[in-house]
Structures are given as structure tokens and as C-alpha cells.
Amino acid sequence: EAGVTQFPSHSVIEKGQTVTLRCDPISGHDNLYWYRRVMGKEIKFLLHFVKESKQDESGMPNNRFLAERTGGTYSTLKVQPAELEDSGVYFCASSQVGTDTDTQYFGPGTRLTVL
Amino acid sequence: DQQVKQNSPSLSVQEGRISILNCDYTNSMFDYFLWYKKYPAEGPTFLISISSIKDKNEDGRFTVFLNKSAKHLSLHIVPSQPGDSAVYFCAASATNNDMRFGAGTRLTVKP
Numbered sequence: 001e002a003g004v005t006q007f008p009s010h011s012v013i014e015k016g017q018t019v020t021l022r023c024d025p026i027s028g029h030d031n032l033y034w035y036r037r038v039m040g041k042e043i044k045f046l047l048h049f050v051k052e053s054k055q056d057e058s059g060m061p062n063n064r065f066l067a068e069r070t071g072g073t074y075s076t077l078k079v080q081p082a083e084l085e086d087s088g089v090y091f092c093a094s095s096q097v098g099t100d101t102d103t104q105y106f107g108p109g110t111r112l113t114v115l
Numbered sequence: 116d117q118q119v120k121q122n123s124p125s126l127s128v129q130e131g132r133i134s135i136l137n138c139d140y141t142n143s144m145f146d147y148f149l150w151y152k153k154y155p156a157e158g159p160t161f162l163i164s165i166s167s168i169k170d171k172n173e174d175g176r177f178t179v180f181l182n183k184s185a186k187h188l189s190l191h192i193v194p195s196q197p198g199d200s201a202v203y204f205c206a207a208s209a210t211n212n213d214m215r216f217g218a219g220t221r222l223t224v225k226p
Contacts, residue, residue: 035159037214043151043206045159089214104153104204106216 002026004094004107012113018080021110025074025094032075033095033104034067038088046090049075082114118142119207121217128224134192136220138205141186145207145215150179150190153202153219162203163190195224 005024013019025032034046046065047057051072060067064083069075079086089111093104120139128134136150146167151159165172165179165188172179178191192199205217 043159043161043214091214091216093216104159104202104216104219109214 004092004105006090006092006107006110008110009108010111010113012115013082014115015084016081018078019082019112021077021079021090021092021112023075023077023092023094023107025092026105029094029096029105030072031095031104032069033093034075034077035091035093036088037091037109038085043091046077079112082112084114087112087114117218118145119205119215119217121203121205121220123220124218125221125223128195128222130197130224130226131194134190134195134199134222134224136190136192136203136205136222138188138190138217139186140188140207140215142207142209142215143186144209147208148179148181148188149206149208150177151204151206153204159204192222195222197224197226200224 004026007022011019030051032049035043036046037043045059047060047067048055049069052069064079066078089109091109092107095104118141149164150162152162153159163174163177163179165181170181176192179188181188200223202219202221204219206214208214
């Protein structure tokens with residue numbers, strides 16, 4: 001079974017540019033989460049989709065970040081315009097709805113560098 | 116390619132006893148290890164971490180042990196409390212900031 005995939009693995013952009021990160025969850029997983037790891041420390045929650053609906057977006061830092069999940073399959077996270085402090089590693093995770101363990105399967109992350 | 120494994124999907128412990136959650140990793144480049152705690156309908160929150168230069172880190176009721184030769188770490192919670200019931204994720208990081216997560220272990224602490 002394929003795991004969670006993220007694209008690209010690395011992205012280097014200049015301040016003011018736009019970047020779009022993509023996450024493909026495990027097939028059949030309705031829950032999709034985005035996280036960010038900044039300064040090499042702990043990860044921070046960004047938002048949670050259930051299918052195509054945003055269940056919780058309390059972690060989104062500001063309106064320069066836009067997440068979508070049209071059709072309830074893959075998700076994109078767009079940063080526009082990017083700022084220096086947006087640099088970090090962005091992780092995506094997915095899980096099934098209604099399981100006992102609420103196990104989240106994480107993707108490998110996208111490392112974003114804003115110059 | 117599961118570089119971080121939590122082989123026990125669930126664990127049930129009586130209140131007041133010790134909870135031991137285990138995590139194994141395969142990549143010898145990992146040098147920083149973290150544990151996260153997740154309640155239902157919430158994102159994971161950071162719990163405790165340990166650098167590879169140490170073999171133990173303690174914070175209140177939580178202690179993380181690292182055995183580099185065995186590529187194994189564990190989280191001990193003592194005494195366990197009902198509020199500790201959650202899913203616990205193990206994560207490992209390398210100096211290049213690559214980070215891998217385990218699949219999680221659901222801990223249930225019974226009153």
C-alpha cells in the first residue's frame with residue numbers, strides 16, 4: 001500500500017513569490033492534516049480536512065496560506081506571497097475516519113526555503 | 116519505507132501504574148527524537164525530546180530513554196493518569212531536518 005506522498009520534496013523560492021505544496025493521502029483516508037516544522041523544533045498543526053471540508057484551520061498562521069482539497073482526494077497548500085519566516089518543513093498526514101487508534105500516517109515532508 | 120516504527124497500535128494501563136511506549140528506528144543518521152501526544156480531533160502537541168548525545172531525558176512524569184545501539188527509544192509515564200489517554204507519536208530527525216514519524220500508539224489509562 002502506498003503511503004502519504006508530498007511534492008515537491010524541496011522548494012527554494014524568493015521572498016514575494018508563490019509556492020504550492022501538494023499532498024496525496026493514503027487512498028481511502030478521509031482525514032488529511034497539514035503541519036509545519038520551523039526552526040528545527042517541534043511541529044505545529046496547521047489545519048485538518050475531512051474529505052473536502054475544513055474541519056479545523058485554527059493553526060493557519062495568516063491569510064497568505066491557502067489550503068484546498070477539492071474532491072476530497074489530494075490537497076494543496078499555497079503560500080502567497082511567501083515571506084522569510086515561512087521557511088520550514090511542511091508535513092502532511094492522513095488517517096481513516098472512525099478507526100479506534102486514530103493513527104496518522106505522515107508524509108516525508110516538503111522543505112521550503114524562502115530567500 | 117518505514118524508518119520509524121511503533122509496533123504496538125494500542126496500550127492499556129491501570130491508573131497509577133507505569134506506561135511504556137516503544138519506538139524503533141532504522142536510520143542511523145537520526146540524532147534528535149521527539150514524542151508527540153494527540154487527543155481526538157486535535158493536532159499533535161509536543162511532549163518531550165531527546166538528543167542522541169543523551170540516553171535519558173526526564174520532565175516530570177515523562178521520561179524518554181534512548182538506546183542508540185539498539186536504535187530504540189521509549190517513553191515512560193509514571194504514574195499514569197486518565198488524562199494521559201491519547202495517541203502518542205514518536206518522531207526522529209536528522210541534522211538535515213528530515214523528519215519521520217511512527218504510526219502512533221493509543222494509550223488508554225483506566226481509572
